[in-house]
Each structure stands twice: as structure tokens, then as C-alpha cells.
Amino acid sequence: LSGRLSGIFDKLRSKGRLTDADIDATAREIRLALLEADVALPVVKAFVFNLKERARGAEVSQALNPAQQIIKIVHEELINVLGGEGRRLQFAKTPPTVIMLAGLQGSGKTTLAGKLSRWLKGQGHQPLLVAADLQRPNAVNQLQVLAGRAGVDVYAPQPGNGVGDPVQVAKDSIEHAKRTAKDIVIVDTAGRLGIDAEMMQQARDIRDAVGPDEVIFVIDAMVGQDAVQTAEAFRDGVGITGVVLSKLDGDARGGAALSVRHVTGQPILFASTGEKLEDFDLFHPDRMASRILGMGDVLTLIEQAEQAFDEDQKEKMTSKLLGGEQFTLEDFLDQLIAVRKMGPIANILGMMPGMGQMKAQLDDLDDSHFDRVTAIIRSMTPGERTNPKILNGSRRARIANGSGVTVMDVNQLLNRFADAQKMMKQMTGMMGLPGARRKAT
Ligand code: GDP
Ligand code: MG
Structure with a gap:
């Protein structure tokens, strides 16, 4: 053994x-x-x-x-x-910082404008929301409602004054921000259901008019496989400096995150996780990684x-395995019996880091060998089982006699036990228990 x-x-x-x-x-x-x-x-x-x-x-x-x-x-x-670790928003050296939002219609741009302004306001900024989506009749109103909730100002085209020209509105908004002491300008733009040249041109014109510090591409996490094509179009069409994933509260599996990162090479800055303004957080790559893999x-x-990395679990398994503070001949025997029965310990061994192999080795223990080891340990007194150091020559002879084996067999078993004990110590170390050396992983 x-x-x-x-x-x-x-x-x-x-x-x-x-x-x-x-x-x-x-x-x-x-x-x-x-x-x-x-x-x-x-x-x-x-x-x-x-x-x-x-x-x-x-x-x-x-x-x-x-x-x-x-x-x-x-x-x-x-x-x-x-x-x-992610990246923070880039702020302009001289305010106002201009953040432009781009993305398909329904991706969550206007909602994000509200969320972002609320978030930035909470950090002591004075954001201005700019309604440069004049495509949909209700777009300006939607932004105004959100701004009201966030408690920030909106720059929107006045009736009969520049209506219909989002580029002009965007351009004027910068001056307006300076006049009203706003340090951040968030420009909401129009989107189409699909990518089209006219929309891309408009986004480029707005970009050139405002000279944004960030162009944030907003993408609905539910789009799945289409993420690559859409991200490529915006990357090439307007240029992107950051990404926001929206609708992560749905059952999207998050693959879009990886696709968009791959295509744009730009950081994912925030995650949007609901319709309410507070459903919004910094993007956490670790959570997204688990979400993508978690299936x-x-x-x-x-x-x-x-x-394997859970400390509690480790200790629980280890103490079960060690059967207490010290690994004794008694535990050794218990383990052999349990492993032989393919009982719970065998399963635990299989689950334990690095122990699958040990289980395999124990599994091909042959019967006669096993019976001999069992007999030897059973011939020992409880004191001898706990403290094998007291096993001198005459005790070993008595045990050999009692179990029908030779003294050499007894010696061999005791050597094996000493090895096993050493291994238990090593394992405890491997599993990073206190006071033990942790092996590199
Ligand atoms: P836009 O066309 O890009 O401006 O998109 P909107 O901001 O108008 O959002 C389109 C729809 O998606 C609206 O009904 C929003 O309430 C909803 N929406 C936006 N972001 C989220 C989100 O993170 N989670 C959920 N569940 N809905 C969202
Ligand atoms: Mg919108």
C-alpha cells in the first residue's frame, strides 16, 4: 500500500x-x-x-x-x-467633459443618459443632458422625464429654433454647458433599428461637432450573435472609446460582452441592469466571466x-479526513475500510484537490493485503494505535503473533503508516490550512 x-x-x-x-x-x-x-x-x-x-x-x-x-x-x-480591473471614465482637462452615446435604437442610450447623469451627480458633478435624438417624436420628452428624476438639466431644442438639426443642438449644448457651469455634457443620439449609412453619418457629424472625450457604445446584452456586426459598424462608423452593456437584468448569457470587447478593444465601463435609474453599476469583469461560464x-x-478554493470546505474535508487533530493508525484503518466500501470517504477523496489519483491507487488494493493490514491494526491496543512510537520489539512481536503475520509485515505497515501520516501533513499544507505551507498552484 x-x-x-x-x-x-x-x-x-x-x-x-x-x-x-x-x-x-x-x-x-x-x-x-x-x-x-x-x-x-x-x-x-x-x-x-x-x-x-x-x-x-x-x-x-x-x-x-x-x-x-x-x-x-x-x-x-x-x-x-x-x-x-476595468477603466474609469475619462474626464477632459478643461471642462466640460463631453460624453456621446451611440448605439442602435432601443439599445438603452436614453435610459443610460439618465442613469449616468444621476450617478455622476452623486459624485459631485454637474451634468447636462443633451437631447440630440430628434428622430423619434417622444425622444426629447423621454429624456426630460429621466432628467427630472435624476435632478439634472436638459438642453433640448426650443420649438421653432433649430428643431430637426441634432448636430446644431449638440454643438450649441457645449456653449450652454459653459454658460450654466456644467462640467459634464452627455449627448443622447438617435439610433435606427438596423445599421444604416445616414444614421452613421449623423453620429459622425455630432461627434465632430462636440469633440467628445468619450464615445460610449451602448449595446443590448440580449443581441447575442449580432453583437459583432453591430460593434464593428459603430467602431468603424463613429469610433468607440468605451462600451456599456444594457439589459443585463434579462436572461442574456453575457456573450455579447466578450464579442464586443474582442471587436472594439475598448473597455466595458458600465453595466445597465434595469429600467430604473439606480439599476446601474460599474462593469465587473469577474461577475461577467462567471456568468458566461456558469452553464x-x-x-x-x-x-x-x-x-477546492473554498476555505471552509477545505477545513471540513480535511478534519473529516484527518479524523481530528492527529492522523492515527485508527484513522488509517478507518480510511482503508471506508475506501474499500467505496463509501463517502472514497467520494470525498475523489473530489479533493489532487486526491483523485490516491483514490485510484487505493482502489486496486488487493484483498489479502487489505485483510492483513486490518488484522495487524486490530491486534494493537488503543494506546498503540494512537501513539505507534511506543511499539518496541516485544510489542511488535506480540502483534505479529496475534494477527498471524510476521514482524516484518508489522514493520512494513508501520513504515507505510508513517508515509501516510507525512502525506496527510503535505495535503493539509496543499490545502492552505493555517500553519501549513501552501503549495504553488
Ligand atoms: P434608446 O433607443 O437606445 O434610447 O433606448 P432606451 O433608453 O429608450 O431603452 C429602450 C427600452 O429598453 C426602454 O423601454 C427602456 O426602459 C429599456 N431599458 C433600457 N435599459 C434597460 C436595462 O438595463 N434593463 C431593462 N430591463 N430595460 C432597459
Ligand atoms: Mg433614445
Whole structure:
């Protein structure tokens, strides 16, 4: 038994790299999960390609099985691609800062204008909302209602004065902001249901008229596969400096986030999560990464990986495994019996970081060997089981006699137990328990 046991950690260490088979199998699942999450195919391909590269270079973790380890890499990589720590709004050196909103009709621009102004006001700014969407009859009114709720001013075309020319309105609004001591101007613009040349031209004209510090592309997270095409059109048509994902309160799987990031290379600044002004937050790449991955079989894998990192869980499993403070011959025997029965401990072993292999080794323990070990431990007194150090020559002879084996068998078992005890200590260390050394992952 111990010969097998003691080799396990060395074997894991000497494995060094994740195997191609490990990587390919997991990459297939990731690919499916991303497609299910509505990430556009070219983006999925690029992501999985990079992922494989990174996984190939990764050292084998002592704490995670290969699938878990790759999932962990995927999660980190997704967070990376989605923007890591993220970026704040860029403010102009000399106010007012001009923020222009662009996007398809219904994407949530006007709603965002209200949310953003409320948010900025809460930070001590004096925003001005500009109604440069003169396409829809109700657009100006909608913005005025939102501004009322947010408690900010609106610059809107006066009847008979510049009506119908959103470029002029946008241009004039900057002067108006200066006159009224506003430090931020948020320009709401018109959108079409589909991308068209006229709308793009109008957005460009507004952009050139106001010289924005930020051009924020607002995209409905529900659009899924269409995200790439739309983002490309706005990237090329107006130029984008930042992205806001809207309608994340729906059941969108979030794939649009990855697609848009990939296409525009620009940061996702905010997430819009409802119709109310306060349903709005900074974008959190980590949450989005979990949302994108949190489905199908991958969900289970992630949960396992998280479990492996969950401190409470670790301690619970460890103390169960150790059967208390110290790992004794009694525990050793208990474990052997439990593992033999393929009982709960066997399952726990399988779930535990790095322990799948140990379980496999224990599984092919042969019967006679197992019976002998059991007999030897049962021939010991409780005191001897707790403290094997007291086992001198005469005690060992008595035990050998009592269990029908040779003294050599008893010695061998005690050596194996010493190995197992050492391994338990190592495992405790691997799992990062207090006072133990944590192994690199
Ligand atoms: P615009 O055409 O780009 O200006 O889009 P609107 O701001 O008018 O939004 C279109 C519709 O989507 C409106 O009914 C909004 O109330 C709704 N909406 C906007 N943002 C969100 C959001 O984050 N969540 C939800 N559930 N609805 C939103
Ligand atoms: Mg609008």
C-alpha cells in the first residue's frame, strides 16, 4: 500500500505540464459553453486558441485536477479579456467633459443618459443632458422625464429654433454647458433599428461637432450573435472609446460582452441592469466571466474548482479526513475500510484537490493485503494505535503473533503508516490550512 501511496505526489510533481488530452477535452467544453453564452464564433475560436496556448505553458497544479485547473485558467483569461480591473471614465482637462452615446435604437442610450447623469451627480458633478435624438417624436420628452428624476438639466431644442438639426443642438449644448457651469455634457443620439449609412453619418457629424472625450457604445446584452456586426459598424462608423452593456437584468448569457470587447478593444465601463435609474453599476469583469461560464457541464466544473478554493470546505474535508487533530493508525484503518466500501470517504477523496489519483491507487488494493493490514491494526491496543512510537520489539512481536503475520509485515505497515501520516501533513499544507505551507498552484 504505502509504496503506491508515497509515489503519488512525486508522480504528480513530475508530470510537470497539463497533457494535450487534458487541455483538448476541457477546451471542447469551454468552446460549447461560450457558444451557448452567445459569444460569436470567430471570438470563440480566438479565445480557445489563446487558452490552449496558455494552458500548455501552465505548470501542473498540486491543488486542482487538470479540468479544474483549465477552468481556472479560463476564468482568469475571461476576466483578463473582459477588462481586468476595468477603466474609469475619462474626464477632459478643461471642462466640460463631453460624453456621446451611440448605439442602435432601443439599445438603452436614453435610459443610460439618465442613469449616468444621476450617478455622476452623486459624485459631485454637474451634468447636462443633451437631447440630440430628434428622430423619434417622444425622444426629447423621454429624456426630460429621466432628467427630472435624476435632478439634472436638459438642453433640448426650443420649438421653432433649430428643431430637426441634432448636430446644431449638440454643438450649441457645449456653449450652454459653459454658460450654466456644467462640467459634464452627455449627448443622447438617435439610433435606427438596423445599421444604416445616414444614421452613421449623423453620429459622425455630432461627434465632430462636440469633440467628445468619450464615445460610449451602448449595446443590448440580449443581441447575442449580432453583437459583432453591430460593434464593428459603430467602431468603424463613429469610433468607440468605451462600451456599456444594457439589459443585463434579462436572461442574456453575457456573450455579447466578450464579442464586443474582442471587436472594439475598448473597455466595458458600465453595466445597465434595469429600467430604473439606480439599476446601474460599474462593469465587473469577474461577475461577467462567471456568468458566461456558469452553464451546462462547465458549471459543475467551476463549482468543483471553487470548492477546492473554498476555505471552509477545505477545513471540513480535511478534519473529516484527518479524523481530528492527529492522523492515527485508527484513522488509517478507518480510511482503508471506508475506501474499500467505496463509501463517502472514497467520494470525498475523489473530489479533493489532487486526491483523485490516491483514490485510484487505493482502489486496486488487493484483498489479502487489505485483510492483513486490518488484522495487524486490530491486534494493537488503543494506546498503540494512537501513539505507534511506543511499539518496541516485544510489542511488535506480540502483534505479529496475534494477527498471524510476521514482524516484518508489522514493520512494513508501520513504515507505510508513517508515509501516510507525512502525506496527510503535505495535503493539509496543499490545502492552505493555517500553519501549513501552501503549495504553488
Ligand atoms: P434608446 O433607443 O437606445 O434610447 O433606448 P432606451 O433608453 O429608450 O431603452 C429602450 C427600452 O429598453 C426602454 O423601454 C427602456 O426602459 C429599456 N431599458 C433600457 N435599459 C434597460 C436595462 O438595463 N434593463 C431593462 N430591463 N430595460 C432597459
Ligand atoms: Mg433614445
